[in-house]
Amino acid sequence: MTARDWLEEIGKAILLTVVVFTYLAVVTAMLGVYLERKISGWIQARLGPKHVGPQGLLQTIADTVKLLQKEHITPRQADVLIFNAAPVLVAVAGLLDWVVIPFGRLGDRVLIVRDLNIGVLYFAAMASLTVVGILAGGWSSNNKYALLGGLRSASQMLSYEIPLAMGILWVAMVAGTLSTVGIVQAQSINRWFLFQAFPFGFLAALIFLAAATAEVNRVPFDLPEAESELVAGYFAEYTGMRFALFQLGEYAEAFAMAAMATIMFLGGWLEPSLPAWLWLGLAFVAVVVVVLLIASPHMDAVDVPPPAPGSTTESVLESAPAGGPAQSPDYRIPHYDCTLMVAIARSSKPDARGPMPGG
Amino acid sequence: MPEARCPGGELGAFIILSLVTLIPAVVVVTSGNIVRSALSLIPTFLGVTGLYILLHAEFVAGIQILIYAGAITVLILFVIMLTQGGSGVRIRQINEQVPLGAMAAVWLGFLILLVVFRTPWQIDATSVPQYNVSSVGTAFLTDYMLIFEVTSLVLLVSLIGAIIIARREE
Numbered sequence: 001m002t003a004r005d006w007l008e009e010i011g012k013a014i015l016l017t018v019v020v021f022t023y024l025a026v027v028t029a030m031l032g033v034y035l036e037r038k039i040s041g042w043i044q045a046r047l048g049p050k051h052v053g054p055q056g057l058l059q060t061i062a063d064t065v066k067l068l069q070k071e072h073i074t075p076r077q078a079d080v081l082i083f084n085a086a087p088v089l090v091a092v093a094g095l096l097d098w099v100v101i102p103f104g105r106l107g108d109r110v111l112i113v114r115d116l117n118i119g120v121l122y123f124a125a126m127a128s129l130t131v132v133g134i135l136a137g138g139w140s141s142n143n144k145y146a147l148l149g150g151l152r153s154a155s156q157m158l159s160y161e162i163p164l165a166m167g168i169l170w171v172a173m174v175a176g177t178l179s180t181v182g183i184v185q186a187q188s189i190n191r192w193f194l195f196q197a198f199p200f201g202f203l204a205a206l207i208f209l210a211a212a213t214a215e216v217n218r219v220p221f222d223l224p225e226a227e228s229e230l231v232a233g234y235f236a237e238y239t240g241m242r243f244a245l246f247q248l249g250e251y252a253e254a255f256a257m258a259a260m261a262t263i264m265f266l267g268g269w270l271e272p273s274l275p276a277w278l279w280l281g282l283a284f285v286a287v288v289v290v291v292l293l294i295a296s297p298h299m300d301a302v303d304v305p306p307p308a309p310g311s312t313t314e315s316v317l318e319s320a321p322a323g324g325p326a327q328s329p330d331y332r333i334p335h336y337d338c339t340l341m342v343a344i345a346r347s348s349k350p351d352a353r354g355p356m357p358g359g
Numbered sequence: 360m361p362e363a364r365c366p367g368g369e370l371g372a373f374i375i376l377s378l379v380t381l382i383p384a385v386v387v388v389t390s391g392n393i394v395r396s397a398l399s400l401i402p403t404f405l406g407v408t409g410l411y412i413l414l415h416a417e418f419v420a421g422i423q424i425l426i427y428a429g430a431i432t433v434l435i436l437f438v439i440m441l442t443q444g445g446s447g448v449r450i451r452q453i454n455e456q457v458p459l460g461a462m463a464a465v466w467l468g469f470l471i472l473l474v475v476f477r478t479p480w481q482i483d484a485t486s487v488p489q490y491n492v493s494s495v496g497t498a499f500l501t502d503y504m505l506i507f508e509v510t511s512l513v514l515l516v517s518l519i520g521a522i523i524i525a526r527r528e529e
Contacts, residue, residue: 082394147440
């Protein structure tokens with residue numbers, strides 16, 4: 001490569017980063033949040049955001065401006081460097097996911113930042129980097145709830161990475177390539193991979209969908225940020241724009257997973273190779289799935305039994321997992337959390353410092 | 360059209376990546392906070408990934424991020440955070456055996472330098488192998504079949520062992 005090539009590459013990289021970041025911030029984060037609030041509002045027979053702009057369209061922009069103005073609060077005992085780096089890491093990992101995602105065609109060119117020959121592998125690798133940011137954020141906040149959220153998130157994301165990779169591997173084997181553009185082109189020759197090798201395509205898609213939902217901590221798998229038990233999970237201590245960066249990273253990854261599912265199983269930018277009625281039915285099923293995913297947080301009831309009079313928190317936590325859910329079948333705190341919480345509660349006596357950074 | 364190559368760009372990238380690899384590596388072995396040590400592994404692994412990409416070994420680079428930065432570091436962090444008192448304690452990474460360690464380090468450095476200067480390196484750029492995923496797969500399933508299978512067996516054994524140990528506790 002000549003010196004001019006290097007400069008050109010660096011310039012292109014910066015320009016495309018700005019474009020993709022703007023897209024992510026505006027489309028995925030702002031529109032995604034707006035849609036989520038609106039749809040869950042409709043499900044619960046209320047209106048959702050309504051007052052800022054027509055039909056509340058500008059509500060998320062107002063929220064973003066508000067978040068930008070907020071003070072950055074760093075807890076006194078937090079590990080400042082890691083605390084500040086964690087949201088950036090999550091956002092950057094979410095952003096990097098989009099390098100290999102093709103948006104369609106413009107003439108002869110495929111609209112993609114870079115068609116890597118290890119496309120889907122790169123995607124899985126970037127998705128796995130998010131865990132580090134979440135774990136670092138949860139630990140450095142020096143808050144028990146944040147730490148618990150971070151640990152839950154790490155164990156969940158690590159576990160579901162393997163089924164995610166299985167779903168991706170199936171597609172890579174059928175397509176004979178790891179490049180995302182190559183996968184779409186392979187589907188233009190054959191048919192959609194969803195219908196390839198009949199039951200297996202469905203199976204792979206289902207596994208990928210479930211694992212992807214777990215990877216982005218969305219609703220059936222939202223234990224890491226279960227609001228009723230863990231305040232907000234790993235980002236409990238974050239304020240202002242750092243909190244927004246966590247959210248941005250999460251939405252970017254959620255949308256990237258959806259885009260990846262479309263590329264791998266639904267033919268990417270190709271027109272549907274199906275009869276129109278089936279296409280319509282499929283779209284409907286997709287909407288239902290999305291709606292169900294969004295709806296379920298408002299339906300599952302978490303019922304933590306009130307502590308018996310005179311008992312301490314520790315005794316409640318210790319008795320609950322051992323004796324089983326005696327008072328309520330909906331007791332949702334997993335066993336390891338309880339033992340962990342007790343351990344943390346014991347270790348944080350005034351003389352012994354608990355899970356906090358020294359300094 | 361043959362173009363004049365610009366070694367400066369590649370050299371610059373190499374120097375930056377080396378710094379990204381080496382500075383956190385020093386933090387790993389000197390930091391008094393064990394979580395910081397573990398987290399510093401990540402930029403180190405990412406720097407090594409960059410070096411792999413400079414060498415056109417994209418597949419290894421992807422695996423490096425997926426396994427080392429994404430999984431192994433997280434496992435280390437997880438273990439540290441679950442260990443009571445492990446993460447809040449300020450530890451010393453240096454003990455009284457500094458002279459011995461320094462001698463070993465100097466000796467190792469000398470050996471590495473010896474190897475670097477004695478080996479006839481191939482600098483000719485035309486001989487870069489066609490390094491892609493399918494050739495890795497072909498090599499695994501033809502020339503290195505036995506090693507590949509034995510490795511998978513070892514992994515399976517460790518997996519079963521982990522399950523048995525975990526079950527015994529219940």
